[in-house]
Every structure is written in structure tokens, then in C-alpha cells.
Amino acid sequence: MATDVRRVGFVLLPGTHPGALMPALSVLLSANRMAEQPCYAPETYTLDEHPLQADGLSVSPAPWQHCAPGLAQLWLLADQLPPAESLPPALLIYLQEAVAAGVLVGGLEAGVAGLALAGLLDERRCAVHWRMLDEFRERFPDVEATTHLFELGDGLASSSGAQATTDLFLTLLAQEQGQDLAALVAEDLVVERIRDGSERQRMPxxxxxxxxxxxxxxxxxxxxxxxxxxxxxxxxxxxxxxxxxxxxxxxxxxxxxxxxxxxxxxxxxxxxxxxxxxxxxxxxxxxxxxxxxxxxxxxxxxxxxxxxxxxxxxxxxxxxxxxxxxxxx
CATH class of the missing domain: 1.10.10.60 (Homeodomain-like)
Known part of the structure; x- marks a missing residue:
């Protein structure tokens, strides 16, 4: 089992509900608890210095420019597909540089649009929630959008959101820390089984x-x-x-x-x-x-x-x- 603490950054795009963090954070924090040692250090960021508040939840992230070198993973989160003009060009360049540096870069639910805007998904597959699938395909015709639970490979990842994010992070945990710890975390989170990314979303x-x-x-x-x-x-x-x-x-x-x-x-x-x-x-x-x-x-x-x-x-x-x-x- 790996012992190095892996820094995991989350950039919450404007309008994102703080609760969107919970599926991923639950896995990372449970992994630290089950391993009885720190395995992951989550960090949260936004595009500005304003805290996120909704339904009694409050998150006070740092501006994304404060991301220090050494991240193992970097994730974009959004509830709705963000307009192209809402993401600063410097952030898109940062995403490209992170992939080139070997950082696992991913998009959770609508956050996958940020990866597409950065040109990281051209001629590649990504998982998109069914409710935004048509809009995503229209906006990004060069990207192969799927209704899979998640896509993972070549230094990029995407999740359709919610429970699929839990499955994705449990899969990553198994790859990075071993199947035994992943099984313990799944049990801790009362997850009956870790679904494969190729499974399709249960659409209406x-x-x-x-x-x-x-x-x-x-x-x-x-x-x-x-x-x-x-x-x-x-x-x-x-x-x-x-x-x-x-x-x-x-x-x-x-x-x-x-x-x-x-x-x-x-x-x-x-x-x-x-x-x-x-x-x-x-x-x-x-x-x-x-x-x-x-x-x-x-x-x-x-x-x-x-x-x-x-x-x-x-x-x-x-x-x-x-x-x-x-x-x-």
C-alpha cells in the first residue's frame, strides 16, 4: 500500500453547489480513516475568492491561481455546462500543462466541459450526464460523449456525477492504494459494489x-x-x-x-x-x-x-x- 500523501485539487466552477464535492470527498476521507494514515489531502479552489454557500453548506476555497505544484489529481466541478467565456484562458492553459506534467485531470458532471474547452478531449471519450448530453454534443462535436458512468484513461477522467463519482474514485483508490483498501472504503460507505465505468447510466x-x-x-x-x-x-x-x-x-x-x-x-x-x-x-x-x-x-x-x-x-x-x-x- 502506498504511503505518500497524494494532493487532490477540486476547482468548483461558478454556481456549483458545495454538495457536489461530497461523493469524491467521502471516498478520500474514508480512505484516510480506513488506512489509519493520511493517503489523500483534498484541496478546494474556485475562480475567485468568494465562498460557496447553498442549503446551509459553506465552502471557502482559495482562488485556483493558488494551486501549488505537486498535485496528483485535479478536478473541475460544475452543476451546469459553463459558458466558454466563463472560464479564464489561463485556467485552460493550466489544465493543459497539468496533463503534460502527469497530473490526472478530470471533470465531474458538467465540469467535463472545462476539459473540452481546453481541447483535452478532442477525438476522445468522456462521460456526460444524460440530461446534458444533447447540449454537450452540440457544443463539442469533436468529443465522443458517452452515457457511461465514467471514463478513465490516458491521464484524463470524467464522471457523469453523483454515485458515478463514488464509483470512479473507488476505482482510482483500488488502482493507487490497492483492492483491499478500496473494499474497506466501499464497505464503510455502504456501497454494495463498485460499478465498472463502462456500465451505462440508468436514464429515465x-x-x-x-x-x-x-x-x-x-x-x-x-x-x-x-x-x-x-x-x-x-x-x-x-x-x-x-x-x-x-x-x-x-x-x-x-x-x-x-x-x-x-x-x-x-x-x-x-x-x-x-x-x-x-x-x-x-x-x-x-x-x-x-x-x-x-x-x-x-x-x-x-x-x-x-x-x-x-x-x-x-x-x-x-x-x-x-x-x-x-x-x-
Whole structure:
């Protein structure tokens, strides 16, 4: 376990609620407590000398120009996408220099726009909260905005916000201080599991489907509620009070799929999540996701993801083992 204290800077952009700091701070402070020694030293900054106040919370950060050399991480936080003119050019240059110096630079929720304005995300991926996704894509067409929980790599990071920020900081904690401390912190924060960044945000159903068609919404809710014992297409149609043919037309029109294929992919994605993040046996996972046998599950999984469940799990374990060796070396 590393013993050097890592300085972590947070720059809160104008209008940011002080509570936006809490998911990240909770992880860092818990890590110090669980390790029984200081691992992280959080520092807060704003664009000016004015304190931030909201709902009884008050934070009195220093101006960002007071950032001293030696930061290990630097994060921008914002509640809303900031106008380009609201960020001083000197700050954007500072972000570029920080990345060049090996500092991990990231954006939390709308703070990711600062990284885009600095040109750090051109032709790169970043996680953007679903509610600001369209605006972000319009403003930054050269950036690949995703609905993943978070993106991490090449010295840059982004989080869609809230609980996803907790997942991101727990992932970083595991990389920097080891899986054991990350597990202790997750337990301390009553986090059931550390979600992978590639998981997608749980958007409102009508946003995920791209439609508010009531019958389509009802059908998908039924599917999501019946993973272990799948319903037939006829049963779903009967529950939502349409004919099978009408239900198939709705799925074709709005999702370019048929109900059975959409349902199958829904179950397989759930199975993959369990496979990569739990220790349940492959047979248990297959049965819990509505597959009647191991061969049936394996065949459907390979057709969807290009690898068998066992191969996928082994690849993930090999990757984790390699990352562990790299941390210890």
C-alpha cells in the first residue's frame, strides 16, 4: 500500500453547489480513516475568492491561481455546462500543462466541459450526464460523449456525477492504494459494489428508449421486471393490452428490433454484469437470467458478445491481475 500523501485539487466552477464535492470527498476521507494514515489531502479552489454557500453548506476555497505544484489529481466541478467565456484562458492553459506534467485531470458532471474547452478531449471519450448530453454534443462535436458512468484513461477522467463519482474514485483508490483498501472504503460507505465505468447510466426509460410511447414503456418495464423467468411475447402483449402483431410493430418502429430480440439482449447484458462483477458460477448466472441450460446460455452469450461467458470472465480476471502486478512494480 502506498504511503505518500497524494494532493487532490477540486476547482468548483461558478454556481456549483458545495454538495457536489461530497461523493469524491467521502471516498478520500474514508480512505484516510480506513488506512489509519493520511493517503489523500483534498484541496478546494474556485475562480475567485468568494465562498460557496447553498442549503446551509459553506465552502471557502482559495482562488485556483493558488494551486501549488505537486498535485496528483485535479478536478473541475460544475452543476451546469459553463459558458466558454466563463472560464479564464489561463485556467485552460493550466489544465493543459497539468496533463503534460502527469497530473490526472478530470471533470465531474458538467465540469467535463472545462476539459473540452481546453481541447483535452478532442477525438476522445468522456462521460456526460444524460440530461446534458444533447447540449454537450452540440457544443463539442469533436468529443465522443458517452452515457457511461465514467471514463478513465490516458491521464484524463470524467464522471457523469453523483454515485458515478463514488464509483470512479473507488476505482482510482483500488488502482493507487490497492483492492483491499478500496473494499474497506466501499464497505464503510455502504456501497454494495463498485460499478465498472463502462456500465451505462440508468436514464429515465423514455430517454433510454428514445420514445415515450406508453405501450413500449410498459412492455420494457415488464421485461426488466421478469429477467429470471422471461415472459413470452404473447404474454407481454396481453399484459399491455395490445395484439402481438401491434407490439412487434411498436418495437420495430421505435427500437428497430423485435420484442424477443430486445428481451434477449436485456437478459444477456444483465448476465454479463453479474459475470464480470460477482463470483457467482456461470450456471447460476445463466439460470438467474432466464436461460434453461448452460449450453443455451453460452451459445446466446457468444452470439451477442463474441466470446463465451468463461472466456469473458477469464479475460477480465487476467486484466485485473496485470493491473495488480503493475501497481506493485
Amino acid at each position: 426509460l423514455r430517454n433510454r428508449l428514445g420514445s415515450s410511447h406508453p405501450k413500449l414503456t410498459q412492455a420494457v418495464i415488464l421485461m426488466e421486471s421478469n429477467i429470471e423467468e422471461p415472459l413470452t411475447t404473447d404474454e407481454i402483449a396481453r399484459h399491455v393490452c395490445v395484439s402481438r402483431r401491434q407490439l412487434e410493430r411498436i418495437f420495430k418502429q421505435y427500437l428497430n428490433s423485435v420484442p424477443s430480440q430486445y428481451y434477449l439482449e436485456l437478459r444477456l447484458n444483465r448476465a454479463r454484469q453479474l459475470l464480470l462483477q460477482t463470483s457467482k458460477s456461470i450456471i447460476q448466472i445463466g439460470l438467474s437470467c432466464g436461460f434453461s441450460s448452460g449450453p443455451h446460455f453460452s451459445s446466446a452469450y457468444r452470439n451477442c458478445f463474441g466470446v463465451t461467458p468463461r472466456e469473458d470472465r477469464n479475460q477480465r480476471r487476467a486484466q485485473q491481475a496485470a493491473e495488480g502486478v503493475a501497481r506493485e512494480s
